[in-house]
Amino acid sequence: MPQPKKEVLVLIWHWPWGYTFPLDRCYQDVGIPGCKMTTDRSLYSVADAVVMHHVEIMYNKNLLPQKPRPIFQYWVWANVEPPMIIQNLDILDNLFNMTMTFRQDSDVFVPYGQIETLKEPQNFTIPEKSKLVAWVVSKWYPGVRRIAYYEEFKKYISIDVYGKKHTKLDMDNLHSTLSQYKFYLAFENSEYKDYITEKLWTNAFTSWTVPVVLGTSRENYERFVPGDAFIHVDDFASPKELADYLLELDKDEEKYRKYFNWRSLYGVKLLTGWQHKYCQVCEVISRAPRYQTIHSVAKWFLNKS
Structure with missing residues (x-):
């Protein structure tokens, strides 16, 4: 008998642009089961993923989690702005291992519509x-x-x-x-x-x-x-x-x-709401490899080809 999928826990490090959304309705509203989201940073050590919206961390590396990333955990770089808007991508070097942007080659692809x-x-x-x-x-x-x-x-x-x-x-x-x-x-x-x-x-x-x-x-x-x-x-x-x-x-x-x-x-x-974007993280993680790394978000994102 197949085992039920493990519930995925996603920690929202900062509310994106200060916008809040329901944390417990990924299945009801987006159709993604087994997704639990939280803003409780005390759950950092057990979270499957930590999503960090770039604008909130852009000017201060100390706004990132200061504890080491658990080996099983994904740090998700979230960004919906083009290069002319965002800055300081170099502070992300060798920290993140998943991307969530409007680019189709992101790990979590979040377009504005379809x-x-x-x-x-x-x-x-x-x-x-x-x-x-x-x-x-x-x-x-x-x-x-x-x-x-x-x-x-x-x-x-x-x-x-x-x-x-x-x-x-x-x-x-x-x-x-x-x-x-x-x-x-x-x-x-x-x-x-x-x-x-x-x-x-x-x-x-x-x-x-x-x-x-x-x-x-x-x-x-x-x-x-x-x-x-x-x-x-x-x-x-x-x-x-x-x-x-x-x-x-x-x-x-x-x-x-x-x-x-x-x-x-x-x-x-x-697909403009933030809830939809963050719920997608659960779906991607459920089928993502257990290990991957991004040495330079800047090199990837600034390469337009």
Whole structure:
């Protein structure tokens, strides 16, 4: 008779960004059995894994566990930010033995969303569109490509910008507002492998507006979403050429609707909550090798290829 799987104990060293979530609902909410999570550091010596969110430890190595890591234990490096945001990766050398990031080659892969095949083809209705292009942006990092692209792009097409320094937009009104637009600028702050954030998954897809993406390559996007579900800035020789194309689609309803055809076969599942990410650690550990090591998180993470 097969033995039941051992319960996995995961110690959350810091709440990520201060966000809390239920510790005992991995099975009910995520469908992962045998997962116990805790924030009780007195259980450090018996925990199967300790998850450390990089932002909380980034500036002080002393915020890491100071006791030696038990031989059976995984130290999980958790991070959902691109290299331009995070610092001091070298303090992690020869300490961690598991990664949890948005990169698909992480031990624990935690994307912002995923495409799911529907059980059968579905009819769909596109929300009525009365406006053209929207962009929600809060942080204007100097020197990043998206800012320079926008400054040139806006010369040729009208763009409604929402955010801290622009028109205010409450999260409660996000989807109802964006769904009125034909296009949404899903411009990432970094061009980095597999870095495709809520700008695409939440802001564009769940608002039923066509995303115009700037970030990683089209080839990289197409590993995760249908190629006809978005417009990539790199497909055009200039911002003016892209603007002309959007204005053309605005006048051609049949051509515009083709960017929604994929929705008859696929749905969008958001994976933005922290609970889902941390519960995944249990599932991975249950089938992970009992020994592995990462000599340099920095070398792995800063290598984009």
